[in-house]
Amino acid sequence: MSMDQGDNAGRKKPGPAEIRQIVKLHHDYRNGVLGGRRASFAFHDLTGGVFAGADLSDADFTGASLYGANLGGCNLDRALLFGADLRGANLIGASLVRADLRGAMLQGANLTNANLFDADLRDGLIAERDARGNIVAKTFETRIPAEMQGARMRGANLSSAKMSGAMANHTDFTDAIMVGCNLVRANLTNANLTNANLTDADLSGATLKGAALTNAVLTGAKTVMADLSGADVAGMIGDKPAGKPLDQLGMPPVEALRLHALWVTSGGRDGRLVDFSEYDLRQIGSLYKAQLTGLMATKAVFFGLNMEGAALQGARLTGADLRNCRLVGADLRGANLKDAKLAYADLRDADLRPLVIAPDRQFPCHLDGAMLRHADLRGAKLEGAVLRNADMQDANLGGTDLAGADLTDAIGVPERK
Numbered sequence: 133m134s135m136d137q138g139d140n141a142g143r144k145k146p147g148p149a150e151i152r153q154i155v156k157l158h159h160d161y162r163n164g165v166l167g168g169r170r171a172s173f174a175f176h177d178l179t180g181g182v183f184a185g186a187d188l189s190d191a192d193f194t195g196a197s198l199y200g201a202n203l204g205g206c207n208l209d210r211a212l213l214f215g216a217d218l219r220g221a222n223l224i225g226a227s228l229v230r231a232d233l234r235g236a237m238l239q240g241a242n243l244t245n246a247n248l249f250d251a252d253l254r255d256g257l258i259a260e261r262d263a264r265g266n267i268v269a270k271t272f273e274t275r276i277p278a279e280m281q282g283a284r285m286r287g288a289n290l291s292s293a294k295m296s297g298a299m300a301n302h303t304d305f306t307d308a309i310m311v312g313c314n315l316v317r318a319n320l321t322n323a324n325l326t327n328a329n330l331t332d333a334d335l336s337g338a339t340l341k342g343a344a345l346t347n348a349v350l351t352g353a354k355t356v357m358a359d360l361s362g363a364d365v366a367g368m369i370g371d372k373p374a375g376k377p378l379d380q381l382g383m384p385p386v387e388a389l390r391l392h393a394l395w396v397t398s399g400g401r402d403g404r405l406v407d408f409s410e411y412d413l414r415q416i417g418s419l420y421k422a423q424l425t426g427l428m429a430t431k432a433v434f435f436g437l438n439m440e441g442a443a444l445q446g447a448r449l450t451g452a453d454l455r456n457c458r459l460v461g462a463d464l465r466g467a468n469l470k471d472a473k474l475a476y477a478d479l480r481d482a483d484l485r486p487l488v489i490a491p492d493r494q495f496p497c498h499l500d501g502a503m504l505r506h507a508d509l510r511g512a513k514l515e516g517a518v519l520r521n522a523d524m525q526d527a528n529l530g531g532t533d534l535a536g537a538d539l540t541d542a543i544g545v546p547e548r549k
Contacts, residue, residue, distance in 0.1 A: 143177040143197060151178070155186050162187060174212075184222075238280035245287040245526060253278040253295045287506060287526055307475060307505055307526075327475055327505075329456070347473065349435065349455075373412040374433045374453070381406070385416050393423035396443075408432050409448075445487050446495065466495035472502045481511040496538075505544070519545075 146154070160168030171191040178193075181201040189209040197217045204222045209229040213236050220240045227247045234254050255277040277297040284304045291311040301321040305328045313333045322342040332352040340360045347367040367374075378385050394403030409430040414437065421441040431451040440460045447467045454469075458478045466487025486494040497517045505523055510530040518538045525544035539545050 143175055145177040146173075151181060151183075155183070155188070158191055159187055162189065189227075233278055236278050238278065238283045240282045241280070242284045243288050244284050246285070247289045248293050249289050250292045251290070251294070253280070253293060253298050255297050309476075327455075327503075329476075347453075369433070369435060369453075374414075374435075375410045375412040375431070378411060378413070378415055381408075381411070385413070389416075389419075389422060389424075392427065396423050396425045413437065464497055466497055468498045469502050470498050470500045472499070474507050475503050475505045477504070477507045479507055479509050479512050481513075482509075483513045484517045485513050486516045 154171050154173070157167070157169040158171035160166075161170050162168070171188060173196045174192050174194040176193075176196045178201055179197050179199045181198065183206055184202045185205045187207045188211055189207045190211060191208070192212045193216045194212050195215045196213075198221050199217050200220045201218070202222045203218075203226055204224045206223070206226045208231050209227050211228070211231045213228075213231055213233045215235040216233070217237045218241050219237050221238075221242070223241055223243045223246050225245050226243070228251050229247055230250045230252075231248070232252050233248075234252050236253070277299050278295070279299045280303050281299055282302050283300070285308050286304055287307045287309075288305070289309045290305075290313050291309055292313065293310070294314045295318050296314050296316040298315070298318045300323055301319050302323065303320070304324045306324050306326045308325070308328045310328055310333050311331045313330065315333055315335045315338050317337040318335075318339070320338055320340045320343050323340070324344045325340075325348050326344050326346045327348065328345075329349045330353050331349055333350070334354045335350075335358045336354050337357045338355075338359070340358060340363050342362040343360070344364045345360075345368050346364050348365075348369070350368060350370045352371065381388055383391075388406040388408075391404040392406050395405050396403075405426070405428065407428045409428055409432060411429070412433040413429075414433060414435055416437065419434075419437055419439045419442050421443075422439070423443050424447060425443050425445045427444060427447040427449070429447065429449055429452055431453075432449070433453045434457050435453050436456045438458045439454075439462055440458050442459070442462045444467050445463050445465045447464070449467055449469050449472055451471045451473075452469070453473045454477050455473050455475045456477065457474075459482050460478055460480045462479070462482045464482055464484045467484070484497040484499070486496040488494045497514075499522050500518055500520045502519070502522045504527050505525045507524070507527045509524075509532045510528055512532050514532055514534050514537050516536045517534075519542045520538055520540045522539075522542045523544065524542055527544060529546065534545070
C-alpha cells in the first residue's frame with residue numbers, strides 16, 4: 133500500500149476550533165467536570181491534525197483518518213483506534229496502553245518509545261460505504277490485520293500486546309520490549325529486532341525471513357513453525373546457554389563464588405580467583421550484594437540478574453552482557469566495562485568513579501563503546517568515568533554527575549550549559 137493520503141470523501145472534517153473544543157470537553161469528562169463529554173472522532177478526517185501532548189484516553193477514533201497527524205506524547209490509553217489511518221503519524225512517546233488498534237494502518241508511523249502495553253493490533257473488519265453513503269462493516273471474511281510496514285517502534289513497550297497476524301515487515305523494533313507479545317503468524321520479514329526483548333513471546337508460525345535478531349532475547353519464547361530463514365541471529369539469547377555452560381566450571385557456581393569472596397577478603401591468601409569469562413551466568417539466579425571485587429568475567433552473560441549492591445570494584449567485564457540487570461547501588465569503581473551491553477540496566481546510585489589505590493594512583497571506570505541505551509542512571513556517580521563512543525540514547529540521566537567524565541564521541545548525552 134502506498135503512503136498517499138487515502139480517500140476521505142464523506143468524512144466529517146472538523147476545523148481547528150472545533151477540535152480544540154472537543155478535546156477540552158473530553159478533558160473535562162476525564163476529570164469529572166460537569167458538562168464534559170467523551171471525544172468522538174469516529175470516521176472524521178483529521179489528516180495532519182495536531183494533538184501533541186493531549187489527554188485523549190478512552191477517546192473514539194474508529195475509522196478516523198489521522199494520516200500524518202501529530203500525536204506525540206499523547207495519552208491514548210484504551211482509545212478506540214479500530215481501523216484508523218495512522219500512516220506517517222507522529223506517535224513518539226505516546227501512551228497507548230490497552231488501545232484498540234485492530235485493523236489500523238500504521239505504515240511509516242513513528243512510535244519510538246511509545247507504550248503499547250496490552251494493545252490490540254490484531255485484524256479487524258474493513259469498513260465501506262453503502263449506496264446511501266453510510267459507513268458499514270463488511271463481512272467477517274474480509275478481516276484485515278493491523279499494517280505497520282516500515283513503522284518505527286524503537287524502544288517501544290509492546291509487552292503483552294496482541295499482534296497475531298500483524299503485517300510488520302521492514303518494521304524497526306530495535307530495543308523494543310516485547311515480553312509476552314502475541315506474534316502468532318505475524319509477518320516480520322526483514323524486520324529489525326536488534327536487542328529486542330521477546331521473553332515469553334509467542335512467535336508460532338511467524339515469518340521472520342531476513343529479520344535482524346542480533347542480540348535479541350527469546351528466553352521462553354515459542355517459535356514452533358516460525359520461519360527464520362536468512363535471519364541474523366548473532367548474539368541472540370534463548371533458553372540454551374548463550375556462552376559456556378556453568379557445568380564446565382569444574383565446581384558448583386555457589387562454591388566458585390564462595391572461593392572468590394574468600395580470595396578477596398583474605399587479600400589473596402585463601403580462596404581462589406575464578407575466571408567466569410564467556411560463561412552464561414543466568415542460572416545463578418541472584419548476585420545480590422555479592423562480593424565480586426576483581427571479578428574476571430569478560431564477555432560473560434549476566435542478562436537480567438539481580439546484582440543490587442554488588443561489590444564489583446576493578447571487575448573485568450569487557451563485552452559482558454548486563455542488559456536488564458539490577459545494579460542499584462553497585463560499586464563499580466575502576467571496573468572495565470568496555471563494549472559492555474547495559475541496555476535497560478538499572479544503575480541508579482551506582483558508583484562508577486575511579487578506583488583510588490594511592491593518592492597518585494587510580495584506575496578510572498571504563499565504559500568505552502558501552503551500550504547504555506534506556507539504562508536508568510539516576511543518581512549514578514560517573515565523575516571521571518571514560519565514556520568514549522558510549523551509546524547513551526534514551527538513558528535516564530536525572531541527577532547524574534558527569535563532572536570530569538570523558539564523553540568524547542558519546543551518543544545521547546545532553547549538551548552541557
